[in-house]
Amino acid sequence: MKDIIRVKSLISADVETLLNQQIKKEAQSSSAYLSMASWCDRNGFDNSAEYFFKQAEEERQHQLKFYRYVLDMGGTALSPEVTNVKIEYNSFREIFEEALDQEISVTQSIKNIAARCHKEQDYVTVEFLNWFFKEQREEEYKARRALELFDLIGEEGTGRWEIDKHVGKIHYGNEAGE
Amino acid sequence: MQNTTLEVSTHLAEVYSTVKGAVYQSDSEKCWYVDFAGKMAKFDYRNILKLKKAIYAIDIEEILLNSSKTADVEIVFICACEHCYVLTLLEIISFKELLEGTFVMLSLNQILHDRLYRIAA
Numbered sequence A: 001m002k003d004i005i006r007v008k009s010l011i012s013a014d015v016e017t018l019l020n021q022q023i024k025k026e027a028q029s030s031s032a033y034l035s036m037a038s039w040c041d042r043n044g045f046d047n048s049a050e051y052f053f054k055q056a057e058e059e060r061q062h063q064l065k066f067y068r069y070v071l072d073m074g075g076t077a078l079s080p081e082v083t084n085v086k087i088e089y090n091s092f093r094e095i096f097e098e099a100l101d102q103e104i105s106v107t108q109s110i111k112n113i114a115a116r117c118h119k120e121q122d123y124v125t126v127e128f129l130n131w132f133f134k135e136q137r138e139e140e141y142k143a144r145r146a147l148e149l150f151d152l153i154g155e156e157g158t159g160r161w162e163i164d165k166h167v168g169k170i171h172y173g174n175e176a177g178e
Numbered sequence B: 001m002q003n004t005t006l007e008v009s010t011h012l013a014e015v016y017s018t019v020k021g022a023v024y025q026s027d028s029e030k031c032w033y034v035d036f037a038g039k040m041a042k043f044d045y046r047n048i049l050k051l052k053k054a055i056y057a058i059d060i061e062e063i064l065l066n067s068s069k070t071a072d073v074e075i076v077f078i079c080a081c082e083h084c085y086v087l088t089l090l091e092i093i094s095f096k097e098l099l100e101g102t103f104v105m106l107s108l109n110q111i112l113h114d115r116l117y118r119i120a121a
Ligand SMILES: [Fe+2]
Pocket: A026, A029, A058, A059, A062, A106
């Protein structure tokens, strides 16, 4: 009996499901960042708004990267529905806290996919995921640095204005320690 | 009904069967024949996955607990596929059992292919 399933698709049904969940997660991240950009813009934090617009765009690219991979491997990529997007935030700081939480949750979720891939020896997908691990290193670093500005500069007086000014300058070198 | 199955089974390999039905694979047509609920239906790769998804998605517990007077019948449509099933609760349970067994056998088949032909001894 031929192995039709393997002939049609490189990835297993379980990995495909996990990748589709990740597609949704990236879409949600993109929408959340867009919402953060909107809040920052409305409240006069122009640099932060710009920073989040960029992040939203990046998440969209991540979503498409997963999406194309699923299709390329013979799977069915599902265009996700994104609901319950937050509009209001309690404070400037809360936005950056949520941004970091979101990145941590994305890292954990991709680790979970990799764990599953290792279990079924799907090293092809593991190799694909490696790009994202490198990306998450940068994403978490930037989100953490942004949040640290609140402690370094302080929010009093022109503090928030100062923080906003520095958010645009956060940069991660290609190698750790740079 | 059993006899009609035998007729087409010359080029078919049985993947899995229960007392209620059976699934056969045709290597030449690269598809599966599902013998269930009084009919033999042909499914290609995409459609059998859709069938699996549709059947697995039915919340059996919810139907059992549902006390409303509506009939315990579920209609299973598969998008872009000519087949449709109208199933009672008991049929849903046995259909799910049949499909679960089928997919276990198909993964076993994949392991066999890996071991016998794909991975150097
Ligand atoms: Fe991302």
